[in-house]
Amino acid sequence: MKKDILDMDSLSxxxxxxxxxxxxxxxxxxxxxxxxxxxxxxxxxxxxxYEPSTRTKLSFDIAAKRLSADSLSISGSMSSLVKGETLLDxxxxxxxxxxxxxxxxxxxAGAPHFLARHxxxxxxxxxxxxxxxxxxxxxxxxxxxxxxxxxxxxxVAIIGDIAHSRVARSNCVGFTKMGSQVTLAGPPTMxxxxxxxxxxxxxxxxxxxxEGADAVMMLRIQKERQKDTLMSTEREYARxxxxxxxxxxxAKPDVLVMHPxxxxxxxxxxxxxxxxxxxxxxxxxxxxxxxxxxxxLLVSGGNxxxxxx
Ligand code: CP
Numbered sequence: 001m002k003k004d005i006l007d008m009d010s011l012s013x014x015x016x017x018x019x020x021x022x023x024x025x026x027x028x029x030x031x032x033x034x035x036x037x038x039x040x041x042x043x044x045x046x047x048x049x050y051e052p053s054t055r056t057k058l059s060f061d062i063a064a065k066r067l068s069a070d071s072l073s074i075s076g077s078m079s080s081l082v083k084g085e086t087l088l089d090x091x092x093x094x095x096x097x098x099x100x101x102x103x104x105x106x107x108x109a110g111a112p113h114f115l116a117r118h119x120x121x122x123x124x125x126x127x128x129x130x131x132x133x134x135x136x137x138x139x140x141x142x143x144x145x146x147x148x149x150x151x152x153x154x155x156v157a158i159i160g161d162i163a164h165s166r167v168a169r170s171n172c173v174g175f176t177k178m179g180s181q182v183t184l185a186g187p188p189t190m191x192x193x194x195x196x197x198x199x200x201x202x203x204x205x206x207x208x209x210x211e212g213a214d215a216v217m218m219l220r221i222q223k224e225r226q227k228d229t230l231m232s233t234e235r236e237y238a239r240x241x242x243x244x245x246x247x248x249x250x251a252k253p254d255v256l257v258m259h260p261x262x263x264x265x266x267x268x269x270x271x272x273x274x275x276x277x278x279x280x281x282x283x284x285x286x287x288x289x290x291x292x293x294x295x296x297l298l299v300s301g302g303n304x305x306x307x308x309x
Contacts, residue, residue, distance in 0.1 A: 007132040008173040022294035040069035050076035063292035122299035137170035152179035160219030185209035
């Protein structure tokens with residue numbers, strides 16, 4: 001049994017395969033007329049989000065409810081954090097309520113790891129600073145594998161603000177582990193030094209990165225994490241680093257266009273690409289629920305019976 005899901009580094013290739021397989025089964029539950037199984041009845045899941053979220057928070061909540069767990073959520077601004085309580089004191093208080101699983105999103109890299117060391121409950125990282133967003137990477141991998149059959153040997157381009165993106169970091173580790181070739185591109189000010197140590201290539205231009213790609217993942221500029229302005233204007237950014245139909249012609253004819261959301265339409269991605277035939281952006285969201293159901297099951301003891309009531 002896996003107690004915590006903290007980053008992609010701590011998941012083996014076999015564990016990733018097993019999570020992706022479980023997610024396919026979980027997706028089937030979400031397509032039933034009655035989208036609920038009793039598997040996690042009696043379990044308590046706390047969603048603790050210190051940063052804003054639409055997709056991750058809602059999909060964890062839906063995932064818990066589809067598995068019949070009791071889910072409760074609290075946001076940073078509504079918690080006693082604003083009265084000066086430390087994360088450790090918060091963790092001890094959470095522990096006193098005996099939850100089974102705590103889902104944490106936090107602006108500090110390592111916050112979920114810290115919580116995991118202090119809680120008997122399982123901790124799942126829902127995004128920590130610029131460090132990791134493992135559940136996003138897993139749902140991205142499910143979405144690509146579903147269309148391509150395998151991740152082995154695929155060319156995956158990740159474009160944009162790599163330096164501030166936990167999504168990029170987790171996807172670099174995840175896709176590389178599964179045998180894909182990952183190429184990064186973006187403004188030089190947004191490409192971290194030494195990122196090649198993750199086994200990825202940095203392309204000199206976006207066009208170069210997209211050439212022959214099986215999947216292109218666009219990222220937004222994380223203004224909230226940039227201390228200084230690292231770009232000139234949005235119009236200029238779109239011209240040099242944005243994805244439009246013309247630029248996409250360089251990719252394979254059956255390319256998949258991805259974005260973790262939220263999108264800045266007209267900046268990193270043209271609306272006609274985001275809403276076009278190559279886009280699997282909303283499928284990523286659907287798979288987000290399935291992957292999070294699989295992870296709740298995994299930390300609760302595995303892929304048990306998921307028949308309906
Ligand atoms: N992809 C993602 O993490 O989206 P949210 O910030 O809306 O959860």
